[in-house]
Amino acid sequence: MTACSRRNFVSAMGALILTTGTSVKLSAQAIPAEQKKSIRYAMVHDETACIGCTACMDACREVNSVPQGVSRLEIIRSRPYGEFPDTEYEFFRQSCQHCSNAPCVAVCPTGASFVDPDTGIVDVHKDLCVGCQYCIAVCPYRVRFIHPLHKTADKCNFCRDTNLAQGKQPACVESCPTKALTFGDMNDPNSEVSRKVRQNPVYRTKLELGTQPNLYHIPFGKGEHR
Template identity: 65%
Template sequence: MTCSRRSFLTGTSALIFTTGVAGTAVITSRNSFAEQAKSPQRLGMVHDETACIGCTACTDACRETNKVPEGVSRLEIHRSEPQGEYPNVEYRFTRQSCQHCENPPCVYVCPTGAAYKDEATGIVDVHKEKCVGCGYCLAACPYQVRFFHPENHAADKCNFCRDTNLAKGKQPACVESCPTKALVFGDLNDPNSEVNQVISNKVVYRDKVHLGTKPKLYKVPHQKGEV
């Protein structure tokens, strides 16, 4: 059997190419696994107004867990006017807090980068050390949920207990404290998460979606026809 110089080089090139392709496939496979492991979350919440009884256990837990001073609040539960006639009177309770928008106006107007959206979790938060107290983010927020912390004088708001409960692998304080399970929290990017199950199986709405903010706080309406 004869082997010319040309056939030898051709065979060698084919071997190198095949090995290279195989190596690339392995590397690509490893990279895809790494990308899956590091896939970002979109943390969101559902407030079930049909289950909320207005006890404000959530607001108390938020204040205690996150050391929120008196006079300001990261979370409020608003009660509606009486609905119905005595003795069949009902109230509607709705949550007011940061919506953790996909398109957060507060982030876009901040001149120092203090307001930001964490790309790993989707949480909208504040670098307190960068905040200069200009108030642009307070004015830009269409939900009016930001305030100046009276002690550090930086913009503040709900951050899903990112520095407290979430850092410990727990649920936000409001979720843990709710006696009627009116709050559900989880990853909106996970189709099997509890929060997605609620959104898929119940009628939900979001506040001021016409503004294009894409809020991640969903609500189960107290009455049909409100959506």
């Protein structure tokens, strides 16, 4: 594929998905009911508890060997609210949403980007990724990057091949000093993450695109939802 045709393809796919929403994603990515498994991992970020210490970012980088210059997880600080000395900040978690209808999966030409049918986790087969960056171009959350060493697409995968594989919680959850992060199976009504979503006001970002994200936020309440 020439550079020109690649650019045209990426631009066209990005425009189609971000402006028309479901025409590509839902037809290509919806999982038939009979194939759905019992687990759907999700995470809640409690903005009222987050203090912006970035311990989660450091733990993610260490456990998953993320090189400097790129990040699977970012904590974004808002402008200050209130007057000094009664100033407050909102902290927003920016990371993969693990969308049930993931546009990054729909456009991948090699099958490298996929939704794990057993857990709902969106991940990347590094051995299949050719670094074309189609997935990066169409991700409406802008959370994918090319790994500088592997030269393949990378992002948060809920520590699927590190902590989660060892029966632990994701590194960000384990390291959070204020318990602002909750992780678990949304399909289990008795799980902590399910109860957290039921018992609190929550929001998810860019729902209008039909991505069905599995990252929930308990709002800080003083800023604007993204």
